[in-house]
Amino acid sequence: MQSLLNAARAFERLSSFIGRLGAWLIVALMLVIITDVTLRHWFVIGSTKLQELEWHLHGGLFLLCLGWAYTKGAHVRIELISERFSARTQAWIELLGCLMLLIPYVIAILHFGVDYTSFSYAFNESSASATGLPDRWIIKGAIVFGFAILGIAGIARALNAIVFLFGGDELGKQTPFSVHHEMEGAS
Amino acid sequence: GPAKEKKAEAPAAGTTPVVNWRMTTTYPSNLFLIGTLAKRLSDTVRTISDGKVNLKLYEPGVLAPPFETFDAVSYGAVEAGWSTPGYWAGKEPALQLFASVPFGPPAREYLAWFDYGGGKEMFEKIYHKHNIHSIMCGLEPPEASGWFKKEIKSLDDFKGLKIRFFGLGAKVMEEVGAAPQLIAGGEIYQALELGTIDATEYSMPAIDEKLGLYEVAKHYYFPGWHQQSTFFDLMINLQAWNKLTDVQKAQIETACSSNIRYGISEGEAKQVAALKRLEAKGVHIHTWPPEILDGLHKAWDKVAADMAKKDPTFAKAWTSLQAFRKDYKTWSERGYLKE
Amino acid sequence: MTMDFFITYLPFLMFLVLIPLLFSGYPVAFVLGGVGLAFWLLAVGIGLENPHSFFLVVSRIFGSVVSKLVLVAIPMFIFMGTMLERSGVARDLLNTLQLLTRRVPGGLALSVTILGVILAATTGIIGASVVMMTLLALPVMLDRGYDKALATGTIAASGTLGILLPPSIMLVVMADLLQTSAGGLFTAAIGPSLMLAALYMLYILIRTWTKPSLAPPLGAEEAKGQLTVMRIIRSFVPPALLIFVVLGSIFGGFATPTEASGVGALGAVILAALHGKLTFATLKDVVEKSALTTGMLFGLFVGATAFSYVFALLGGNDTILQVMEATGTGPWAVLTVLMIAVFILGFFFDWIEITLIILPVFAPIITKLDFGAHLPDQSTTVVWFAMLMAVNLQTSFLTPPFGFALFYMKGSAPKEVKLGDIYRGIVPFVALQLLGLVTLLIWPDLALWLPRFLGK
Ligand code: NA
Ligand code: NA
Numbered sequence: 001m002q003s004l005l006n007a008a009r010a011f012e013r014l015s016s017f018i019g020r021l022g023a024w025l026i027v028a029l030m031l032v033i034i035t036d037v038t039l040r041h042w043f044v045i046g047s048t049k050l051q052e053l054e055w056h057l058h059g060g061l062f063l064l065c066l067g068w069a070y071t072k073g074a075h076v077r078i079e080l081i082s083e084r085f086s087a088r089t090q091a092w093i094e095l096l097g098c099l100m101l102l103i104p105y106v107i108a109i110l111h112f113g114v115d116y117t118s119f120s121y122a123f124n125e126s127s128a129s130a131t132g133l134p135d136r137w138i139i140k141g142a143i144v145f146g147f148a149i150l151g152i153a154g155i156a157r158a159l160n161a162i163v164f165l166f167g168g169d170e171l172g173k174q175t176p177f178s179v180h181h182e183m184e185g186a187s
Numbered sequence: 188g189p190a191k192e193k194k195a196e197a198p199a200a201g202t203t204p205v206v207n208w209r210m211t212t213t214y215p216s217n218l219f220l221i222g223t224l225a226k227r228l229s230d231t232v233r234t235i236s237d238g239k240v241n242l243k244l245y246e247p248g249v250l251a252p253p254f255e256t257f258d259a260v261s262y263g264a265v266e267a268g269w270s271t272p273g274y275w276a277g278k279e280p281a282l283q284l285f286a287s288v289p290f291g292p293p294a295r296e297y298l299a300w301f302d303y304g305g306g307k308e309m310f311e312k313i314y315h316k317h318n319i320h321s322i323m324c325g326l327e328p329p330e331a332s333g334w335f336k337k338e339i340k341s342l343d344d345f346k347g348l349k350i351r352f353f354g355l356g357a358k359v360m361e362e363v364g365a366a367p368q369l370i371a372g373g374e375i376y377q378a379l380e381l382g383t384i385d386a387t388e389y390s391m392p393a394i395d396e397k398l399g400l401y402e403v404a405k406h407y408y409f410p411g412w413h414q415q416s417t418f419f420d421l422m423i424n425l426q427a428w429n430k431l432t433d434v435q436k437a438q439i440e441t442a443c444s445s446n447i448r449y450g451i452s453e454g455e456a457k458q459v460a461a462l463k464r465l466e467a468k469g470v471h472i473h474t475w476p477p478e479i480l481d482g483l484h485k486a487w488d489k490v491a492a493d494m495a496k497k498d499p500t501f502a503k504a505w506t507s508l509q510a511f512r513k514d515y516k517t518w519s520e521r522g523y524l525k526e
Numbered sequence: 527m528t529m530d531f532f533i534t535y536l537p538f539l540m541f542l543v544l545i546p547l548l549f550s551g552y553p554v555a556f557v558l559g560g561v562g563l564a565f566w567l568l569a570v571g572i573g574l575e576n577p578h579s580f581f582l583v584v585s586r587i588f589g590s591v592v593s594k595l596v597l598v599a600i601p602m603f604i605f606m607g608t609m610l611e612r613s614g615v616a617r618d619l620l621n622t623l624q625l626l627t628r629r630v631p632g633g634l635a636l637s638v639t640i641l642g643v644i645l646a647a648t649t650g651i652i653g654a655s656v657v658m659m660t661l662l663a664l665p666v667m668l669d670r671g672y673d674k675a676l677a678t679g680t681i682a683a684s685g686t687l688g689i690l691l692p693p694s695i696m697l698v699v700m701a702d703l704l705q706t707s708a709g710g711l712f713t714a715a716i717g718p719s720l721m722l723a724a725l726y727m728l729y730i731l732i733r734t735w736t737k738p739s740l741a742p743p744l745g746a747e748e749a750k751g752q753l754t755v756m757r758i759i760r761s762f763v764p765p766a767l768l769i770f771v772v773l774g775s776i777f778g779g780f781a782t783p784t785e786a787s788g789v790g791a792l793g794a795v796i797l798a799a800l801h802g803k804l805t806f807a808t809l810k811d812v813v814e815k816s817a818l819t820t821g822m823l824f825g826l827f828v829g830a831t832a833f834s835y836v837f838a839l840l841g842g843n844d845t846i847l848q849v850m851e852a853t854g855t856g857p858w859a860v861l862t863v864l865m866i867a868v869f870i871l872g873f874f875f876d877w878i879e880i881t882l883i884i885l886p887v888f889a890p891i892i893t894k895l896d897f898g899a900h901l902p903d904q905s906t907t908v909v910w911f912a913m914l915m916a917v918n919l920q921t922s923f924l925t926p927p928f929g930f931a932l933f934y935m936k937g938s939a940p941k942e943v944k945l946g947d948i949y950r951g952i953v954p955f956v957a958l959q960l961l962g963l964v965t966l967l968i969w970p971d972l973a974l975w976l977p978r979f980l981g982k
Pocket of ligand 1: 645646647648649650651687688689690691692693694
């Protein structure tokens with residue numbers, strides 16, 4: 001059980017690391033937009049590439065943060081009824097949710113997403129706009145990468161739930177399901 | 188829906204299986220020609236197959252987002268897709284030459300090259316590489332050159348012009364010093380109104396009229412040098428196509444031939460009234476002076492040469508089309524009255 | 527027979543499974559995605575569906591969420607809102623507003639509604655405006671002892687005005703599908719948007735007048751001596767400047783509304799610097815908080831796209847259309863059926879799905895409907911209909927269980943705000959929406975007068 005908890009921690013650290021890094025794309029996005037507006041208005045430069053870069057950054061941003069948002073409990077929940085459940089029931093819901101909803105969904109996206117990206121790579125796909133950006137596989141690959149990280153965050157959550165449910169009091173206290181645990185950003 | 192398709196299959200358990208395909212499209216089905224032709228195709232195929240070949244039309248975005256049509260068909264997520272080959276430049280730059288070519292041929296010459304000049308063979312080969320069998324299935328008359336906030340009096344006026352442009356024409360614009368922009372479809376109107384862009388390429392009078400761009404840009408230019416005639420195609424997943432019987436294949440091909448004929452006749456017929464209404468609304472309709480067209484043509488030749496250098500498939504199709512057009516002149520210059 | 531019945535209603539079964547799972551408290555985004563996948567697998571299992579079609583969910587994530595340039599405004603406005611909140615600019619403004627309006631019942635809520643209208647003029651993306659309004663105004667309102675339901679309802683409703691008041695991506699999509707001028711719809715939407723804002727304000731006034739505890743007024747002691755000219759200037763100038771820059775960049779032709787969001791984000795950073803609040807730690811904090819909110823919001827998008835795709839794939843859209851087409855003929859009957867259908871669909875779908883289900887099929891029918899003397903002339907039917915539809919679709923963001931505006935708000939609100947508070951808060955505003963819709967039905971000139979006056 002201790003090793004499960006350690007694994008959960010490692011997975012959480014990984015998803016948080018990727019998310020925290022990806023978060024800075026928000027600043028890059030802001031700077032690209034400002035550059036685009038400035039260049040177009042005062043220097044009159046064609047900006048298809050910059051405009052495409054804008055949605056590349058926006059896509060990268062949210063995809064890299066999906067998993068981290070789960071780890072931090074930022075995803076919206078309808079807690080109307082569930083908040084009255086005991087900690088054990090909530091952990092069971094979380095475990096079953098991970099195993100039956102999140103992880104299969106992530107696997108399906110990964111399965112089809114790998115095909116989607118590899119076709120793009122194999123045919124050297126570029127922007128449909130003649131003045132746009134090359135290498136579409138990078139941003140398409142970001143979907144696969146982002147969902148993989150979400151999957152890892154999901155596994156971490158499931159492991160935490162298992163430790164809480166079956167690992168006894170001592171270990172259980174160290175999981176986010178315990179009332180003693182300081183849950184950061186939980187909703 | 189699948190429910191109905193299931194039901195339809197039962198009584199037809201004779202010799203040929205009933206074909207129930209999903210057809211996704213890149214244009215809303217009520218858009219003049221570019222959308223209505225897809226609807227017409229679906230109706231015609233159903234009629235001439237006595238209800239045994241059904242291409243059920245799905246509006247853009249209901250199943251696949253418009254620009255995902257190619258991948259959807261290629262992967263077999265849906266069996267068929269309605270689009271123009273020009274949208275898939277990112278997949279195969281050469282496909283742009285099978286949609287519309289700047290300073291390219293008018294409909295009759297384009298069809299002659301496609302059917303008898305080697306176009307079709309190249310076209311099918313390119314698509315087959317991507318697991319798609321595509322059939323030319325619609326042809327649209329010339330588009331307008333676009334909506335401009337200010338009059339363009341010389342080639343120099345293009346310098347620094349912020350213009351929304353797509354495809355090969357965007358390259359030409361860049362070549363003459365304009366700054367092609369990628370404005371989200373939903374923001375064109377306002378961007379033009381507020382001067383974020385100075386001009387935009389759009390479609391033909393019968394379509395442009397309804398979208399009200401004349402309210403924000405009064406100068407409407409012709410001829411559309413970038414799109415003299417535009418092909419639309421029916422993309423079919425290759426495995427799905429191979430499973431059809433010869434009769435079914437012929438039914439789809441015949442419906443597409445008839446679609447091309449109607450695209451031309453309806454497209455030619457409906458522009459007059461639209462142009463008149465636009466003029467009545469105070470739109471200034473201009474014709475490009477020859478020296479501007481010459482300048483754009485030279486720019487295009489340079490762009491085409493560059494593109495041919497970068498992509499061998501593009502080079503092959505481009506050479507073939509150029510050679511055909513050169514030869515064709517021996518006939519067209521003799522056969523047709525100069526108007 | 528039973529199999530056919532099962533297949534026809536399979537898409538509706540999706541909702542029967544979805545709703546209890548949503549109330550389990552597992553994240554909405556993953557319940558949507560997971561249920562979509564489960565039903566797709568079921569359909570593949572019973573031979574209804576080919577084993578490749580889930581591929582299009584990836585296509586939809588790329589085509590409708592990642593590569594959509596207009597969605598770039600969402601992270602930018604979230605960043606702007608978070609930065610304004612963290613730097614205290616928003617708090618200063620709202621506190622001063624409350625001092626200024628201390629003699630008016632519900633003064634702060636009224637100010638928030640006006641802020642919503644201003645924000646609506648800068649963006650047409652609901653996610654952006656609701657999140658930003660929540661970040662800016664909700665903590666201040668709660669601090670001031672406002673009733674949670676009143677505060678959340680006001681913010682959610684005012685935040686959704688953005689999709690109605692131009693610029694609006696929804697109106698552009700509708701113009702495309704109805705083949706009418708986007709500019710015409712933009713002009714027509716101004717009347718109904720302002721009417722709705724006025725209705726909200728009237729409601730707030732009446733509610734807080736009759737029950738002042740919902741919006742505790744500032745005590746005379748508290749207010750005394752605080753309201754100086756200097757204070758007003760200091761709290762008003764920075765945000766006014768920011769609004770001026772964002773609106774100015776759009777209307778001056780420098781930037782599209784999408785790009786203006788980036789300009790606004792930079793503006794917020796500069797304001798924070800001028801306030802002396804811009805340290806690296808603050809920036810990092812704002813960046814991370816906005817990224818988490820962005821991840822939450824797009825997680826919802828991505829889950830919803832999987833769910834609605836499978837629903838359409840299984841023939842749900844067709845069944846809805848069949849039911850609608852079977853009901854009623856004659857202009858008023860058709861219109862009524864459409865309006866009721868859009869409202870009901872609004873409980874479960876977002877505007878884009880509803881427009882895609884309904885408009886392509888009904889657009890040709892609508893343009894030909896003849897309402898006689900009720901409308902100034904036949905050609906205005908389309909515009910009037912588009913406005914009715916638009917108000918109705920705006921409402922769909924607010925109606926539980928799937929009011930996406932409610933989810934966006936929940937995801938960015940302080941922890942003590944529960945979804946139950948939000949659901950409770952929104953009910954009177956949904957009633958106001960319906961009142962607005964009926965007013966527009968009875969009095970088409972609310973939308974049609976301005977375009978006529980301007981000759982559009
Ligand atoms: Na707006
Ligand atoms: Na709703």
